[in-house]
Amino acid sequence: MSLPVAPPGWPAEVRAPGAPEWEASAEAWLLDLCPPDHRSYPVLRRHLVVLARFAVLHVEAGQLACRRGLSEARAELRGLVEPEVVDAVVDTWLREDARLAGARRAVGLVEEAVRGRRFRPRL
Template structure:
């Protein structure tokens, strides 16, 4: 069963054109390049194959989620030793929690774009 994608979907990034649109893969690649460290965005294989870029972006964001979760989980125990006030610690905990939520949303968006890219590549190879 083929999946359909819509920019109206809560997981589809607004920066990426609808897969039915002209040149949508270019908008997907541009968005994905913004999610990876700049040195990766310039590798020829990732430039030529957006599906590889999507894979790398997914791995990158999954690691960022783990880092943010670790920072959140350890903040209350470790930050007081750095001499930070309770209000700074509370603000930092809220910041990490918001970052985890944002990164999870980005990960879902990457999965949606990645699937659309893979579906497009499979359709072209038949």
């Protein structure tokens, strides 16, 4: 029997697929990714695969919003704030875009595991 393996990009807060209580750790992490109101929907609490799909879509929506904010930042803020503030806003959007890219990879891996994929160690 092989040991549970977590692939690169797997969230540190979630136990490796197949480890004891890994699904409970995945549920807690996925709920933390979603808006707080998602905790009140029974279907998301009862079906981990559904929660994972909701979390993927939520992170992807954040990515779209981030990219829109980045594309509009200079034009929307010009004349409203100083140029260095606009530069700081653009830098913030770039950092958020990078954070969301990592979150998207992680949530995608968790969704794959919830759907039954098991990962193998790489040599």
